[in-house]
Amino acid sequence: MKGEGAGQSDAAAQAVGVPDMLDAIRHAVGQKHDEVPIGVLEGRVTGLSGLSISLSGLRDFTGVGDRVRVLGLDGRETEAEIVAFQGDIAIAMPFGSLEGIGSGCRATFQMFGPEERRRRAGGALLVNESWKGRVVDPMGRPMDGKGPLAPGGVVQKLHAPPPEAALRARLGPRIDLGVRALNLFATCREGQRLGLFAGSGVGKSTLMGMLARNTACDVAVIALVGERGREVREFVEDDLGPEGLAKSVVVVATSDTSPLMRREAAYAAMAAAEYFRDQGKSVLMLMDSVTRFCQALREIGLSSGEPPATRGYPPSVFAELPRLLERAGPGLMDAEGKAGQMTAMFSVLVEGDDHNEPVTDAVRGILDGHVVMERRIAESGRYPAINVLRSLSRTVPGCNAPEENALVLEARRDLSTWEEMQDMVRLGAYRPGNDPQVDRAIRVAPAIEGVLKQQRGEKATLAESFDALRGALSVDEVSG
Numbered sequence: 001m002k003g004e005g006a007g008q009s010d011a012a013a014q015a016v017g018v019p020d021m022l023d024a025i026r027h028a029v030g031q032k033h034d035e036v037p038i039g040v041l042e043g044r045v046t047g048l049s050g051l052s053i054s055l056s057g058l059r060d061f062t063g064v065g066d067r068v069r070v071l072g073l074d075g076r077e078t079e080a081e082i083v084a085f086q087g088d089i090a091i092a093m094p095f096g097s098l099e100g101i102g103s104g105c106r107a108t109f110q111m112f113g114p115e116e117r118r119r120r121a122g123g124a125l126l127v128n129e130s131w132k133g134r135v136v137d138p139m140g141r142p143m144d145g146k147g148p149l150a151p152g153g154v155v156q157k158l159h160a161p162p163p164e165a166a167l168r169a170r171l172g173p174r175i176d177l178g179v180r181a182l183n184l185f186a187t188c189r190e191g192q193r194l195g196l197f198a199g200s201g202v203g204k205s206t207l208m209g210m211l212a213r214n215t216a217c218d219v220a221v222i223a224l225v226g227e228r229g230r231e232v233r234e235f236v237e238d239d240l241g242p243e244g245l246a247k248s249v250v251v252v253a254t255s256d257t258s259p260l261m262r263r264e265a266a267y268a269a270m271a272a273a274e275y276f277r278d279q280g281k282s283v284l285m286l287m288d289s290v291t292r293f294c295q296a297l298r299e300i301g302l303s304s305g306e307p308p309a310t311r312g313y314p315p316s317v318f319a320e321l322p323r324l325l326e327r328a329g330p331g332l333m334d335a336e337g338k339a340g341q342m343t344a345m346f347s348v349l350v351e352g353d354d355h356n357e358p359v360t361d362a363v364r365g366i367l368d369g370h371v372v373m374e375r376r377i378a379e380s381g382r383y384p385a386i387n388v389l390r391s392l393s394r395t396v397p398g399c400n401a402p403e404e405n406a407l408v409l410e411a412r413r414d415l416s417t418w419e420e421m422q423d424m425v426r427l428g429a430y431r432p433g434n435d436p437q438v439d440r441a442i443r444v445a446p447a448i449e450g451v452l453k454q455q456r457g458e459k460a461t462l463a464e465s466f467d468a469l470r471g472a473l474s475v476d477e478v479s480g
Helices: 008-015 018-027 114-120 180-185 204-214 229-246 259-277 290-303 315-325 358-366 375-379 402-427 436-452 462-473 475-479
Strands: 039-049 052-056 067-071 077-086 089-094 106-111 124-127 134-136 154-157 193-198 219-227 248-254 282-288 341-349 369-372
Touching: 052 067, 052 077, 067 089, 089 259, 089 290, 124 259, 154 259, 180 402, 180 436, 180 462, 193 204, 193 358, 204 219, 204 229, 204 282, 204 341, 219 229, 219 259, 219 290, 229 248, 248 259, 259 282, 259 290, 259 315, 259 341, 290 315, 290 341, 290 358, 315 358, 341 358, 402 436, 402 462, 436 462, 436 475, 462 475
Parallel strands: 134 248, 193 341, 193 369, 219 248, 219 282, 282 341
Antiparallel strands: 039 052, 039 106, 052 089, 067 077, 067 106, 077 089, 124 154
């Protein structure tokens, strides 16, 4: 269809010629009636600017989030998503390369009936049980060489709204993360959302692999957004391992892919996690990293004409963040009052180790707690390099027993005292016996640090974690 003057029904009828109609009928064999296009709308490329394509002829029948196909001069088809409108011109961004696309190239949009139109708006994936144990791209295509996924499944919208706040279930019981530092100082409940805040090279990927292997959950869904290409196999084979992969879905968009693909990796992983949660399962959602997701949103926003605001991020980035992060958590309750739970860990790559930079500050305000990993601790040789004094879970102390809360508070007090006094002690400026609290911290802190240290392949349950902390705090009594 060319031009925009005809009515919608006349335009749809003219859009499909007899040969195209016959092809559509042949293709429709075995398809549901609603899944057959009722017409094909045709537009033209009028310009290219940066990462975006300007399209004419699509204004009255398309909206933001709709997918179009652009036929390049080399005969290659590229899928693109409409991200903005400027007057009569639709601004689209491709999921692939812009090479071969020039002014005048044809762009097509398949038109469907109202029900199917609503279902396809913004993109959707067909998710089923065969996704477990697989590595896929944001379009749901396998990347691991293990053959195709099983056909069919449940339609999961990529941009689904979060569950209704008044109808979704409350947080579940506390969940065993298998990592002593987190079990003790950032105890987590099912359906809780934590942020992992770290600079580059401090063991964030290793920690996420430990969580995927050790957490007491039914399914783990892992989004690798903007990951280095060479590190994908290292993460899957070394950090995750066969045991972790068997119960995981890994969604990957490497750093060389388009910003739209990197953005879509987060949405695809969230859609897969929602599928398993809606089945009543306990799901662990891991995303690495929110920062690269925001950088992709920034590229999309600036290319579509948005003005830069905070440190170059357009306002839409900070509007989109809660829409994604709020989708994690408890699901809707069923008739029996039960619900699936999605426990989420979102890693944030802290730029320049500045914990007050815009993305870090925004994410910390949305989530239910934060875990801070520090380069100083990693350089000292203690892994995972978690600063437990700066880490916080907002569900503590409600999910621990009173005796467990007392243990954690005592350990925090001793570690805090040791952090304040360790330089004076090492310089010999402190005389033992001057302060009983400092004397105790000097004796106990090394034992607590030993509890926090954990090897990559080591697993520690909640009970074992508190037993180890109990033993570390009793060192002072034994020495006394």
